[in-house]
Amino acid sequence: MTMHQAADVSVEAMIEDLRKLVEVESPSRDVDALTASARAVAAVVESRLGGRAVLVESEAGPHVHWSGGGEPRVLILGHHDTVFPLGTLARRPFTVEDGHVTGPGVFDMLGGLVQAVHGLATLADRSGVEILVTADEEVGSGSSRALIEERALACGAVLVFEGAADGGGLKTGRKGCGTFRVSITGRASHAGLEPAAGVNALVEASHQVLRIAELGRPDLGTTVTPTVAAAGTLDNVVPAEATVVVDVRVESTAEKERVEAAFAALTPCLDEARIRVEGAVSRPPMPESASAELFAVARRLLPGIEGRAVGGGSDGNFTAALGVPTLDGLGAVGGGAHADHEYLVIDAMAERAHLVAGLVHAIRDPRGDEPASATGTDAT
Template structure:
């Protein structure tokens, strides 16, 4: 291994960088905030690792890409957007107390980014290493997916720095996930004078919600959850419009196809009602087979570390679906993702940074062909991507 003999990670320095990123605030879709956040992420990377980080502009905000040069072998993947609106920091400022770091985005996933960078800083040689930090993971990765898939294929192994699972476990599998929007059109009428002249979109929605919920098969990991509904305008008007938003999670491609087909086949129960459906299972399932070799490597390097499959999705779903070995949950140890009690455990930060260094170095220094059998010349989004080819935004 090429880790420096005398170097050690500084928790104080990690906390300093984490404070910098958290105090900028970076809610998805707020472009000015994301530009500031991307610049800060790039500055942290350059300060700790040297070289130049490139800002890759997109309609969702800038993504940050950095390369250590040489033939790409491992992609360190994360995101800098968060789910918290501007102003959250005033109510919930960055704080270190009682062994915990709190503040908007510390666990999902700014803490993981900082740990990754400081772990990489322990290595003498970063050739073959790429970092990609996207700006739209929390809203589906619509503007970063092609880029992250391209770099994943070029590198041949992906380490995702989303927060760890309970107890610090790595994430070896994820469900595919998506949102469906069911729109119902009825016909308005006076609820007192001639209710029968209307077509009640709310009643139609009630019929549909029961049928939609029945699509779930929790015994095989499929959950279908009607989550948000709206209908009507006034209490004395038969509702002419209704919408239902549905969260879907699946563990297999077969279930993805079944559920998508079922939504496409929804039919009205009331005469005169119309139904339209938008959405899909955008993030494909990440099977545990995609992480098997990398997880085995992690366990050889750090005996006792455990893994688990989880229900949430990440950009690791996309890279695993391409057949690229992917290991997730390498980020911060803590909890409360997307919630006001979000936190990171301070006494785990150094160990996770050391895990990053050991994993990346083992992959990076593996003999050719790559440790995990990276296939050359795969295609993505209509482009051929060879083992050493640089993609958009590569310096």
């Protein structure tokens, strides 16, 4: 199947569906907002693909699961939570202008979801396809990981609709990533009258930050970055408590294990100070080998498309770690993820939707028979 052989898609219809999703704000951890968002996602899926999209309740909010029936062959994976708090839409409304769509979540990753649905709608036969749209990817996928892994193993191939890499490339590898929290306990005292009677948690934290920063190995792709620190209560009190939050990115399992062991081995520098470390590299690395087979298919469908390894993590890290072929970055072409200038490129929407159809067909029928195009009310 070549890209031009897929049934056409309506860019106008995709933009309208994207508007529906963006205008239901969906900040992570806001269960009420995410419930409304999940219902909106389910409505778009059902209107374009038919069948029933099931809301899978969780403590983080509802996940959306849809199946085209038949033997599972390919999982379309995404998320509907965003990093933007309620009220962002009032300040930065959904806008279509100068070839771009802007608004909270258009690139990460509501645009990708819409493109995936409309691409699937061009196929008359949607059997073997599942869609899973989770509610907590932006905050670690704690409530969805088991479901993601279950469906990935059942399907045997995963297409992840996170936003594209710079220039529209696919994401063929991802670093493993995680967050560590180092909590330090000292002892308070009067900073003027009895400074030596205290155990200064801020000073201890300063020692630990310097140690932690030395754990990075840029030559191996490992970054260890202290990002947030807090200490103290009043300007005349020796601080009794301090915390340091650290972002970690690794390219290999060996580095994951080394960094986790180094955090576990941290010891205080000051007498009587105590340290507690929480966290891990919770998303394992996604090696480029996990995407090689599917990326080769994408290159046949869309010659010249590039593949890039990136530092950010996604739920594709989990599926790749299971040995399930996984290709990421299939979503919107654009940029500005998590930023006020987030945008989606309209001219790329139809091509990306067609790429979905081509990949799904190739996974289900590696012999290369031509697919039947969708007709009737289900076509977009």
